[in-house]
Amino acid sequence: MSLNHQKIQEELLDIYYGEKHMTEEIRIHLDTCSECATYWKELDVLKNRMSAYDREVEIDERIIGRAFSKSNIIVERKKNLKDLLVFAIISSLLLALLGLLIYMGYGKSVIIVQIILMVCVPLLIPFMIRQRLMEEEY
């Protein structure tokens, strides 16, 4: 194959696949050169042969369903991870604050506040239950 034919055939391939336009020069060459004309026809044969692979696709609803449930699980997991991270940060901050207070000599006060909270919070429960019940009545 001379360089000329090879070059023309490369052009022909781009033309066949719509990347370039057929020029007058190439058209004339195609009419006179059997080698390149065969190549041009072969591209068509090739396309036809390869169309055997282009089968009709049937929709599988299970794939779509599974994709949505998997996405939901991932979104949920991400949300849980975010919540855990926020919890870890807030508790570390509280712990650091307590440590700082104890370091500054407020240890005694911290313990007293904690005892008051431990005693008073359970006392609030009946009120909270009442509040909820009232809300539910509405």
Place this chain on the structure above:
Amino acid sequence: MKDRIPQVKPVEIIYLDDIIKNDNYKIIYGYLLKLTMNEELTKDITQEVMVKAILNIKKFKGQSKLSTWLISIASNLYKDSIRKNKYTSSLSVEELSIKDYQNIEESVINKDTIRRMESILKDLPYEKRMVFILKNYYDYSYEEISTILKSPIGTVRSRLHYYIKKLRSLI
């Protein structure tokens, strides 16, 4: 759609609807089937493509056609699966729906040709196969293929030329 996946804006719901529209599903599935030549693998990756698309729908701003975006995701996932060596291609000729041929003899010849082609095609690098499939079956331009596969246009062109050369030696 709204109850299928929460936390999405109305615009995103429209895109989500489009993802599962028949045409897009068929494009992804058909593309992956030609690429993998394996039905099971195609189902797996199609599902992964949809998961990825649903989760990343916020990143899709409509800059390209939705199908192009999905094809790009499918290509990346297939590349990943190849890298992880998770799958091998194996699609028997019988699994392919050979288009109705006029007579049995012709069908036998074609099956034989396809079988021969298939064994050689499988050995060709997948990057070249991707370019050929996108060009031959989906009519994407070199430029679009270059965006989808993140390869220079020159590389896309030379891959197609190489692939066609190999195919010609088979027929």
